[in-house]
Amino acid sequence: MNREAAAYWIPAFAGMAVVHVAAQWVHQLESSRYRLALRNISALAKVGPTGQKNSLQEETSAENDLTIKGKAYIAGIYEHPTRHAPDKSTAQLHAEVAKGAIEDAGLTKDDIDGYFLAGDAPGGLWPMVDYLGLNTKKLRHVDSTETGGCSYLIHLGHAAEAIAAGKCSVALVTLAGKPRTGPMPARAAGAEADFEAAYGATTHNAYGMCAMRHMHDYGTTSEQLAWIKVAASHHAQYNPHAMLKDVVTVEDVLNSPMISDPLHRMDCCVVTDGGGAMIVTTPEIAKSLKKPLVRLIGHGEAMKGPRGGKDLDLTYSAGVWSGPRAFEEAGVTPKDIKYASIYDSFTITVLMQLEDLGFCKKGEGGKFVADGNLISGVGKLPFNTDGGGLCSNHPVNRGGMTKVLEAVRQLRGEAHPKVQVPNCDLAIAHGTGGLLGVRHAASTCILERV
Amino acid sequence: MAEVKKYPAPVTNPETAPFWEAAKAGKFMIKRCTACGEPHYFPRAICPFCFSDKTEWEEASGEGTIYTYSLMRKSPTGPYTIAYVTLKEGPSLQTNIVDCDLTSLKIGQKVKLVWKPTDGAPLPFFTAA
Numbered sequence: 001m002n003r004e005a006a007a008y009w010i011p012a013f014a015g016m017a018v019v020h021v022a023a024q025w026v027h028q029l030e031s032s033r034y035r036l037a038l039r040n041i042s043a044l045a046k047v048g049p050t051g052q053k054n055s056l057q058e059e060t061s062a063e064n065d066l067t068i069k070g071k072a073y074i075a076g077i078y079e080h081p082t083r084h085a086p087d088k089s090t091a092q093l094h095a096e097v098a099k100g101a102i103e104d105a106g107l108t109k110d111d112i113d114g115y116f117l118a119g120d121a122p123g124g125l126w127p128m129v130d131y132l133g134l135n136t137k138k139l140r141h142v143d144s145t146e147t148g149g150c151s152y153l154i155h156l157g158h159a160a161e162a163i164a165a166g167k168c169s170v171a172l173v174t175l176a177g178k179p180r181t182g183p184m185p186a187r188a189a190g191a192e193a194d195f196e197a198a199y200g201a202t203t204h205n206a207y208g209m210c211a212m213r214h215m216h217d218y219g220t221t222s223e224q225l226a227w228i229k230v231a232a233s234h235h236a237q238y239n240p241h242a243m244l245k246d247v248v249t250v251e252d253v254l255n256s257p258m259i260s261d262p263l264h265r266m267d268c269c270v271v272t273d274g275g276g277a278m279i280v281t282t283p284e285i286a287k288s289l290k291k292p293l294v295r296l297i298g299h300g301e302a303m304k305g306p307r308g309g310k311d312l313d314l315t316y317s318a319g320v321w322s323g324p325r326a327f328e329e330a331g332v333t334p335k336d337i338k339y340a341s342i343y344d345s346f347t348i349t350v351l352m353q354l355e356d357l358g359f360c361k362k363g364e365g366g367k368f369v370a371d372g373n374l375i376s377g378v379g380k381l382p383f384n385t386d387g388g389g390l391c392s393n394h395p396v397n398r399g400g401m402t403k404v405l406e407a408v409r410q411l412r413g414e415a416h417p418k419v420q421v422p423n424c425d426l427a428i429a430h431g432t433g434g435l436l437g438v439r440h441a442a443s444t445c446i447l448e449r450v
Numbered sequence: 451m452a453e454v455k456k457y458p459a460p461v462t463n464p465e466t467a468p469f470w471e472a473a474k475a476g477k478f479m480i481k482r483c484t485a486c487g488e489p490h491y492f493p494r495a496i497c498p499f500c501f502s503d504k505t506e507w508e509e510a511s512g513e514g515t516i517y518t519y520s521l522m523r524k525s526p527t528g529p530y531t532i533a534y535v536t537l538k539e540g541p542s543l544q545t546n547i548v549d550c551d552l553t554s555l556k557i558g559q560k561v562k563l564v565w566k567p568t569d570g571a572p573l574p575f576f577t578a579a
Contacts, residue, residue, distance in 0.1 A: 191492075191494075192492055193461070194460040194461055194462060194466060194470075194492075195466075195491075195492035195543070195544075196492075196544045197458065198457045198458055198546075198568075198573050199532055199544055199545055199546045200522065200525070200527075200530055200532060200546070201532055201544065202522065204520075204522060204524070205520040205522040205532045206520075206532070208520030208522075208532075209518040209519060209520045209532065209533070209534065210518075211520075212518045212519060212520055212557065213517065213518035213557065216518070216557045257523075257524075258523055259522075259523060259524050260520045260521065260522045260523060260524070261519075261520050261521045261523075262520075263520075306534075306542065306543075306544070307498055308488070308490030308491065308494070308498040308499065308541060309490060309491045309536075309537075309540070309541030309542040309543055310488065310490065310499065310540065310541060310542075312517055312534055312536065312542035314517075314518055314534070437518075437534075438544065
């Protein structure tokens with residue numbers, strides 16, 4: 001309510017009503033003045049329950065429910081432009097993406113009071129917090145959840161939970177590494193090691209086994225899978241940083257060498273050095289900054305494995321559980337989604353995720369992705385408009401971070417004009433981590449432009 | 451396909467040692483829960499289905515069918531076929547299909563167990579039946 005409106009409103013009421021409305025007006029004026037004057041982020045930081053409601057908190061409809069809906073905003077994003085970094089260290093790449101995301105948000109390193117990282121960060125939390133020089137007097141929430149490529153989607157959900165609970169107010173999430181020019185981080189052996197390690201499961205053949213069974217059960221074809229790469233390549237041509245910028249055809253994909261049946265080379269994502277980072281924060285802090293407002297309204301996470309070998313079914317992923325959890329929390333359906341970031345480690349990954357998330361029925365993914373249906377401006381569901389992991393970037397062989405970043409660009413209206421989805425106000429970012437055909441996690445984030 | 455591939459010896463641990471001891475004697479063991487009746491693989495002390503500790507070793511037939519497979523053509527150690535095989539007893543397991551024509555495999559095809567030596571206990575593989 002502004003001054004003029006108030007001037008009209010007050011004479012229209014009499015007695016107590018006038019007093020009440022006037023009091024409201026004075027209160028709102030003071031609040032907005034105070035908000036405009038704020039330059040100190042810590043003044044807006046949420047604190048744990050004190051028994052006194054912070055008068056600056058603007059309630060969402062779900063504020064008091066057990067949900068993260070609308071309680072956390074992505075205020076800063078940064079994707080490292082490099083795809084080949086022989087002259088940088090892995091820790092340095094983490095620092096560079098952290099700096100980029102903090103600056104994008106318009107914040108400073110000293111504002112960070114939550115830090116989220118995964119298995120790609122050298123040494124984990126203690127070394128990284130120290131290396132980055134995070135303010136340890138302020139840092140009050142950390143999380144090193146490691147679920148492979150979807151770690152960062154889970155981090156986004158966990159950051160929202162922490163922010164909703166008042167455990168932190170400005171959370172930094174980083175991903176970086178250099179699989180092309182340095183060693184990959186080691187992973188501790190699981191209980192299955194003696195019973196599986198010798199058989200040489202790799203990403204290529206583990207996803208190949210999923211594709212083989214999907215083709216067997218549902219008649220999915222290599223041509224249909226190829227359309228996913230074709231769509232990604234149409235988008236990548238406009239991304240100056242994309243590793244592969246050439247538009248390819250279905251024939252190009254089918255004629256590329258077979259890597260692990262039935263996956264061709266062009267069914268596989270790129271391997272890149274690089275990284276990305278994001279800043280997740282409270283509604284109040286996000287609104288005090290300059291970037292378009294993008295918030296998380298639904299999140300789901302789930303796990304799947306062979307579980308003793310009973311009823312093995314490699315044609316669906318843990319996305320069948322993470323997806324509905326996220327959609328239910330957000331209160332939207334796949335039909336409402338304007339843009340989809342779907343982890344594309346391989347073409348089959350995208351096809352199975354689209355089915356599992358409910359964009360089409362199980363087994364109909366092949367028909368859904370064909371004929372350019374995923375190409376922005378052409379099909380019904382624009383996907384991975386940065387070129388995705390198939391063409392642009394797949395830092396440290398982990399695709400979850402870049403999925404969030406392009407979804408935020410779309411919601412901000414900052415995607416390349418040739419691929420920007422008009423009036424993009426609702427997006428999904430989804431990914432899996434681990435080996436789809438063996439053991440994996442999935443995480444789904446529903447994002448909304450406010 | 452005839453070259454001899456070197457496979458890593460199982461590390462083993464107290465929970466799985468009986469499996470590897472049996473393997474040395476040519477017996478392929480799975481675990482079955484006597485509380486819920488479900489068999490499982492790889493073997494655990496606690497049933498992954500009902501969480502009972504009443505699991506017992508049981509010798510499996512070594513017969514199964516291919517659930518899915520993928521011929522890995524680009525590998526520094528040469529091509530190989532990874533697969534899931536569903537055992538006659540029920541559980542499916544990850545393995546390699548070996549010692550047969552890897553270019554004509556089919557989902558649903560019958561396969562049988564073969565052992566491959568390591569510096570420790572042998573490892574279970576499957577070949578066309």
